[in-house]
Amino acid sequence: MFGKILIANRGEIACRVIRTARKLGVRTVAVYSDADARALHVEMADEAVHIGPSPVGESYLRGDRIVAAALATGAEAIHPGYGFLSENPDFVDLVTAAGLVFIGPSAASIRAMGLKDAAKRLMETAGVPVVPGYHGAAQEIVLLASKAREIGYPVLIKARAGGGGKGMRRVDRPDDFSEALSGARREAKAAFGDDRVLVEKYVDKPRHIEVQVFGDNFGSAVHFYERDCSAQRRHQKVIEEAPAPGMTPALRKAMTDAAVTAAKAINYSGAGTIEFIVDASQGLKADRFWFMEMNTRLQVEHPVTEMVTDVDLVEWQLRVASGEKLPKTQDEITLSGHAFEARLYAEDAAKGFLPATGTLHHLKFPDAAPEGAAIRIEAGVRAGDAISPFYDPMIAKLVVHGKDRATALGALRETLARTEVAGSIVNTAFLAALAADADFAAGDVDTGLIGRHQEALTAIPAPGDETVAAAALAATDAGAPGPTADPWSALSGYAHFHTLSRRIRLRYGEENILARVSARPDGRFQVALEAPHDAVNTHDLRTMPHTARWPGHVTVFEGAVGYTFTVPDPLARADEAGAASGSLRAPMPGLVKLVRAAAGDAVIKGQPLLILEAMKMEHMIAAPHDGVIAEITTEGAQVSDGTVLVRFVEDGQV
Ligand code: ADP
Ligand code: ADP
Ligand code: MG
Numbered sequence: 245m246f247g248k249i250l251i252a253n254r255g256e257i258a259c260r261v262i263r264t265a266r267k268l269g270v271r272t273v274a275v276y277s278d279a280d281a282r283a284l285h286v287e288m289a290d291e292a293v294h295i296g297p298s299p300v301g302e303s304y305l306r307g308d309r310i311v312a313a314a315l316a317t318g319a320e321a322i323h324p325g326y327g328f329l330s331e332n333p334d335f336v337d338l339v340t341a342a343g344l345v346f347i348g349p350s351a352a353s354i355r356a357m358g359l360k361d362a363a364k365r366l367m368e369t370a371g372v373p374v375v376p377g378y379h380g381a382a383q384e385i386v387l388l389a390s391k392a393r394e395i396g397y398p399v400l401i402k403a404r405a406g407g408g409g410k411g412m413r414r415v416d417r418p419d420d421f422s423e424a425l426s427g428a429r430r431e432a433k434a435a436f437g438d439d440r441v442l443v444e445k446y447v448d449k450p451r452h453i454e455v456q457v458f459g460d461n462f463g464s465a466v467h468f469y470e471r472d473c474s475a476q477r478r479h480q481k482v483i484e485e486a487p488a489p490g491m492t493p494a495l496r497k498a499m500t501d502a503a504v505t506a507a508k509a510i511n512y513s514g515a516g517t518i519e520f521i522v523d524a525s526q527g528l529k530a531d532r533f534w535f536m537e538m539n540t541r542l543q544v545e546h547p548v549t550e551m552v553t554d555v556d557l558v559e560w561q562l563r564v565a566s567g568e569k570l571p572k573t574q575d576e577i578t579l580s581g582h583a584f585e586a587r588l589y590a591e592d593a594a595k596g597f598l599p600a601t602g603t604l605h606h607l608k609f610p611d612a613a614p615e616g617a618a619i620r621i622e623a624g625v626r627a628g629d630a631i632s633p634f635y636d637p638m639i640a641k642l643v644v645h646g647k648d649r650a651t652a653l654g655a656l657r658e659t660l661a662r663t664e665v666a667g668s669i670v671n672t673a674f675l676a677a678l679a680a681d682a683d684f685a686a687g688d689v690d691t692g693l694i695g696r697h698q699e700a701l702t703a704i705p706a707p708g709d710e711t712v713a714a715a716a717l718a719a720t721d722a723g724a725p726g727p728t729a730d731p732w733s734a735l736s737g738y739a740h741f742h743t744l745s746r747r748i749r750l751r752y753g754e755e756n757i758l759a760r761v762s763a764r765p766d767g768r769f770q771v772a773l774e775a776p777h778d779a780v781n782t783h784d785l786r787t788m789p790h791t792a793r794w795p796g797h798v799t800v801f802e803g804a805v806g807y808t809f810t811v812p813d814p815l816a817r818a819d820e821a822g823a824a825s826g827s828l829r830a831p832m833p834g835l836v837k838l839v840r841a842a843a844g845d846a847v848i849k850g851q852p853l854l855i856l857e858a859m860k861m862e863h864m865i866a867a868p869h870d871g872v873i874a875e876i877t878t879e880g881a882q883v884s885d886g887t888v889l890v891r892f893v894e895d896g897q898v
Contacts, residue, residue, distance in 0.1 A: 245566050246270050246321050250314040253325025255624030258285035261323050264558040274315045277303035278657045279632050298634045307335040311342045321615040323347035332543040347513045348567040349540050356510045357538040361404045361442045367535045370509040372502045375534040377444030389421050391443050398446035403432030407763045409479030410435040449525040451487050451692045455503035455733045456549045459512035460564045466574045467500040468549045474689040484545035485584045486552045489687025491507045515557050517543045551583035551645040560786045582652040591638040592704040593674035599637045602668030603630045606792035610662040617646040617655035631668050666792040666799035676804030677701040707807045711779035711800045713771035715809040716748045716759035718791040751810040828890040834858030836881040845873045
């Protein structure tokens, strides 16, 4: 076993690798950028090396600096995590040339699977079923469009260098092909520097089912059964589970055989995942699955496999990379129970899953599992840490295990309901709504489920009177530092001395709320709210809502929903409401990719105005209301959070 390894990553995966290394007595070296100087993974590692400024191109993607850091600290091997350099064969060559071990497959294996088109051709030769489609070299639009027609609509355009759902467009009609192709190419060029695409048949009622495989340097390969990752938005996984609901012995045998065949075809060593797309339109059939791609690394959702097979895949990675044989034979790898993983993100589900930033002023996870279940929280941040625009906005992975699917799903719901995040917009309520969705609960999942139920899954009911009252009460103490879980006790100290009564102004979305909070001599409170709300007496409440105060805001937690109220600073005179109606601001830092309207245009609510590229994804920015454009940003502009993108002509000024 290695004495010391370097982890070429950040966030939760760096923390997760460090935990296993520590268990095995292996010392760890973290690397970090400017933005991560005080990050959790830096604190957890035995040593840490600064590798550059915050942008990934100047830090986490600088293979040369990472190798230099490993050499300088005496690390023998490098674990790449996922993302970043994990599937970059040139990095593997660099690591190996420096006399270090890359904890993962060979550069040759990565190259074989790196491009989706080449990988599909290779798998075809190995006898693994692949999705029907065009994966040739020619890229002329006329040719691609005619291939699409041959394949038959709907089709899927995919970046051959793709990953993370980027550079992918579903096309339903020939008329839409050319625009979709341009979009896919733009996104692919920006994310991967390669705009070549393939065109595939869009599979009917698609389910994403993948098989975890593991190979060693002695020619052995085993599988760890399947994971179902069909709950997706924008082709990105949201909740994953193992095993796949409704899996049949025949399909499992066919899929795991194909996966092991694929791994052996490229002499695979280390952890890898073979992703398949399954046509579930007639249930799960052994001849209705096709190879999509292989991810030659540890996968984000690997913990669900660990939960149901009782293995530590990172331990296996370290053992195999250090020259050991596979720790178990196929017969010794068995399935037990059911596991889910939910990806907790800083993002606005209601606004098309727009990534968010912010400081996580308040962050709480349940520390115990519900009866009969186990939970595992994989977080890369702690309270007070920032979600910056530089990196993936994932906050944590919530992983649960139960003896069967229903038990595990119950534990997931419970875990989500007890998770509290304030300081950024998060997807907790969306995850909880999905976990409560009837089709999802029945195991009737396909990749279109979230899209079909999107409105219901992203709708947040308006806060009730008790929620507003809790916010007002917590806000009366807004000057005090730090969050409090119990606003009701915040004022009780004063109550003994005098009857306190304060007027509180709050804002929830567009609504202005006025409240009068009165502390009574008995230590209880009354919160009188302006219509349409009503007065709330604390002694009438059965449970006290949890709240968090953070600069300028109060968040009230109700199950998985966090209601965030703005507490306007009475001293600040900024007229935010006025600015909001007259202009449209960038919701996050990004690059203006495409502008579709011009000054003087009359636009209607919902009309697409421009495309903002942020975090390597394209986001359509639409008109928030009807109006006439006075001024609009230009293509190619680099904008920061809050920059005015569009200014509307004020009413009556036309
Ligand atoms: P997987 O295929 O592993 O299930 P996804 O494809 O959804 O997961 O996401 C993996 C990709 O997401 C990575 O290839 C990387 O581009 C990005 N990513 C997500 N989180 C992180 C992170 N913490 N650090 C680096 N990259 C990340
Ligand atoms: P990435 O590298 O971005 O992960 P994948 O090829 O794995 O790209 O595809 C991502 C997702 O897109 C899949 O999980 C699936 O939901 C969907 N998808 C991919 N190919 C098809 C297809 N042929 N038919 C239907 N859906 C597909
Ligand atoms: Mg994939």
